[in-house]
Amino acid sequence: MEEPFKPLSLSIKELFGNADSLYKIPVYQRPYKWENDQVEQLWDDITEAYYNGEENYFLGSIITAKPRDNEKSLYSDVVDGQQRLTTLMIMFCVIRDLFPDINQDNFDDNPFAVSIDEIKASISLHGKSERLKLYTHAQHNSDFEKYILKGDTTTLSFPYKYQIRIDEEPKFKFINTAVIFRNKFNDIGREESEKIIDFIFNKIKLIRIDCKNREFAIKLFQVLNDRGMDLTAADLIKSYLLEKLYSKYSSDPDTSKIKENQFILDWREMENTISNCEDINVNDLFIMYEYYSLAQNPRKSLYDELQNEFESKDPNVVIDDVKNFAKSYYTHIWEAQDKLNYSFWYIRWSVYWKTILLTAIHTNYTDYESLKYELRRFYYLYWIAGKTLSQIKQTSFNLIKWIKEKQSIEFIKSQLDEKVENDEIIDLVQRNLNSERIANNAWIKPLLILLEYDATDNNNHGFIPLSKDLHLEHILPIRYDSFDDWNHFNEELATKWINSAGNLTLLSGAKNIECSNNPFKTKISIYTGKGKYNDKDEKITSFQITQEIVRQYNEDMFNKQWSIEAIKYRRKWFLNQVSNLFDIDLEEIIKEEAPQLN
Numbered sequence: 001m002e003e004p005f006k007p008l009s010l011s012i013k014e015l016f017g018n019a020d021s022l023y024k025i026p027v028y029q030r031p032y033k034w035e036n037d038q039v040e041q042l043w044d045d046i047t048e049a050y051y052n053g054e055e056n057y058f059l060g061s062i063i064t065a066k067p068r069d070n071e072k073s074l075y076s077d078v079v080d081g082q083q084r085l086t087t088l089m090i091m092f093c094v095i096r097d098l099f100p101d102i103n104q105d106n107f108d109d110n111p112f113a114v115s116i117d118e119i120k121a122s123i124s125l126h127g128k129s130e131r132l133k134l135y136t137h138a139q140h141n142s143d144f145e146k147y148i149l150k151g152d153t154t155t156l157s158f159p160y161k162y163q164i165r166i167d168e169e170p171k172f173k174f175i176n177t178a179v180i181f182r183n184k185f186n187d188i189g190r191e192e193s194e195k196i197i198d199f200i201f202n203k204i205k206l207i208r209i210d211c212k213n214r215e216f217a218i219k220l221f222q223v224l225n226d227r228g229m230d231l232t233a234a235d236l237i238k239s240y241l242l243e244k245l246y247s248k249y250s251s252d253p254d255t256s257k258i259k260e261n262q263f264i265l266d267w268r269e270m271e272n273t274i275s276n277c278e279d280i281n282v283n284d285l286f287i288m289y290e291y292y293s294l295a296q297n298p299r300k301s302l303y304d305e306l307q308n309e310f311e312s313k314d315p316n317v318v319i320d321d322v323k324n325f326a327k328s329y330y331t332h333i334w335e336a337q338d339k340l341n342y343s344f345w346y347i348r349w350s351v352y353w354k355t356i357l358l359t360a361i362h363t364n365y366t367d368y369e370s371l372k373y374e375l376r377r378f379y380y381l382y383w384i385a386g387k388t389l390s391q392i393k394q395t396s397f398n399l400i401k402w403i404k405e406k407q408s409i410e411f412i413k414s415q416l417d418e419k420v421e422n423d424e425i426i427d428l429v430q431r432n433l434n435s436e437r438i439a440n441n442a443w444i445k446p447l448l449i450l451l452e453y454d455a456t457d458n459n460n461h462g463f464i465p466l467s468k469d470l471h472l473e474h475i476l477p478i479r480y481d482s483f484d485d486w487n488h489f490n491e492e493l494a495t496k497w498i499n500s501a502g503n504l505t506l507l508s509g510a511k512n513i514e515c516s517n518n519p520f521k522t523k524i525s526i527y528t529g530k531g532k533y534n535d536k537d538e539k540i541t542s543f544q545i546t547q548e549i550v551r552q553y554n555e556d557m558f559n560k561q562w563s564i565e566a567i568k569y570r571r572k573w574f575l576n577q578v579s580n581l582f583d584i585d586l587e588e589i590i591k592e593e594a595p596q597l598n
Helices: 012-017 036-051 082-098 116-123 138-149 171-203 214-226 233-248 253-275 282-294 302-310 315-334 339-344 350-362 368-384 389-404 409-422 425-433 444-454 491-497 511-515 520-528 544-554 564-582
Strands: 005-011 023-025 057-065 076-080 132-134 204-211 470-474 504-508
Touching (some): 005 012, 005 171, 005 214, 012 116, 012 171, 012 204, 023 082, 036 057, 036 082, 036 171, 057 082, 057 214, 076 082, 076 214, 082 132, 082 138, 082 171, 132 138, 138 171, 171 204, 204 214, 214 233, 233 253, 233 282, 233 302, 233 315, 253 315, 282 302, 315 350, 339 350, 339 368, 339 444, 350 368, 350 389, 368 389, 368 564, 389 409, 409 425, 444 470, 444 504, 444 544, 444 564, 491 564, 504 544, 520 544, 544 564
Parallel strands (some): 023 076, 023 132
Antiparallel strands (some): 005 204, 057 076, 470 504
16 A cells, blocks of 8 residues: 655755656745745754754755646645745755856865756756746746746846835745845855855755645645644645645546636635735635634634535635635725724724624625624724723624624614623713723724714715824823913812813824923914924824814914813813714713713
8 A cells, every 4th residue: 555655854965866856836835935034044054053063954844745647747746845945946056156166176085075067956857857846827937947047146136125025026036045145155255165065965954755645745734734834824724625626626637727727816816915905914814704604703723613614615616705705805994995994993803893894795784884883883882991802702703693694784783782781881981981091091092083084074084094193182281380371270170181081182293292292372383284393394284173172262262271161161072072973872971070080
């Protein structure tokens, strides 16, 4: 009986120099990814082992799979280890170009000295068949040949950093790796380079695990991941689906090839879609897809849960659905440009609200806009109430389930209202909104941003990011006692009101730095857009909710002073706006004269 796999301990010379040392990076693999850090680390590992005098240095393992019988190919698929193999091949080509007469004076003294013929034999078999082919994309192999295998690496220059980051054009990474190695060898000189090259080819070893077929190789890949290999859940899901695909069409090679190519195209389209979103990666997408699929709290790992979920499904149908899931995310969540959508981006527990909205989009839920209002209300109320993930988690999964069941928006609203009532959320919200320490809460800036959105008629208002340039402005400044203009506040009054809702607004850019501790008249000038030191500072922004203070000043509502009466008026305005925003009754605290301590 044929063994399912065979591990071999091979030196670099054997790994690339034996008759069966022909490798291809198959279509389902990612393009070449290594950048400076990984290449530098490989070099450091090799040279450290060399200078430590190690006799045998283990560089890791690779997993290969024999080609299918119908492929009639001598090349083995590289299921794991492609980044190291590609990097080593680039190194060989650099050595070939830098040292065409390598070790020519050393063969008499050192029988293990590496010759230029051995270097070339590691790059191609008999000068005809390349030892490593890249099938991740037709252009990738062409670029690899042009710049590395058949090019002159001594003429290459470092690409720009932005080019190196383009994953779909790995040619820049090929070139970058080649230049790094060229510089390394040049820095240490010819004599030392030859010694290190001899060490690399003779003393460094890898374990090559040759598997009888791709299916077993992928299974082994998954098992090794459980033992600590650096693979993501998305990688494992991809390999699991491909394994199912191979098994399903094992008796029909032509159909198998068509289905495999379609799977790879759909997977790449999904990856490209998500790469345009700065907030999530493919793994995050699969977590949301898991939550959407299960509609309940997962009990196992992401990979295990989705493996069970996909067990009876066609892999091509699965990846097509995930691809559309990604498109929905990009179009309706990441790219959505309206004020209601913007308000979600400040909420904690983002994986939950994103999954709920995605579920509604993906299932064509009819009351999507109403759902968004109810969802925003629910999450903000629990956030302001001081609740944690444990208080919203089960309800979040329930929401996914209700949406998939096509429950009416009236039913969903009643369920959320019931939970809010049972958890006494409104009482907690009232207490925290009325706190004299409201400025210390993480939700106060987002809440003021929502009031700013609400203060404008334009639904396509630009998104206001929570960045370092967005400041929470204390109208009565923290260091009020530094100015005579604020002498109408004593310590007791200031302590009670300075961090309350009535004394806060938003500023961005340089404005808060200028405003932070100044007389009220100076602040008004800055709120208007005139900096303290410039007639007009175009780099600063005063929001509509801040301009309201300017309007009151110009209309002489409080004798051009920021007084207790002005703060109370602002507090009442703030609470009324929040009341309207979340449809809650705040009359009880609106009538109160002073904020309460948390």
